[in-house]
Amino acid sequence: MNVLPLHKAWSILGRDASILMKEVSILPRSERAAALQKFAEEAKRLTKSLMVKYHPDRGGDEVKFKEVQGALSAIIYHTDEFIKNIADITRKAEEMTSRRPVFIDVKK
Helix, strand or coil, X not given: CCCCCHHHHHHHCCCCHHHHHHHHHCCCHHHHHXXXXXXXXXXXXXXXXXXXXXXXXXXXXXXXXXXXXXXXXXXXXXXXXXXXXXXXXXXXXXXXXXXXXXXXXXCC
């Protein structure tokens, strides 16, 4: 599967991916998935307006139209992968903490 890099996809939609990723990186891990989904929804809104602008049936540029479609697909793909990775990391962290031995202080 040939997917655009995330920074390229966001730049097609007129946003700077580094700013978005900085916003996500400062959040606690438990809130990152929701923030990424919010950004994906923003990408859908941006895509919709750009697709109307570049729609070939309305005299727009077909190449730009397809580029915008590809950008949205890439953002959704990267968002889903990131959310899946966060879920895996969280699950592994929980497994590791559940395996830790419990030490009881026997001094009384």
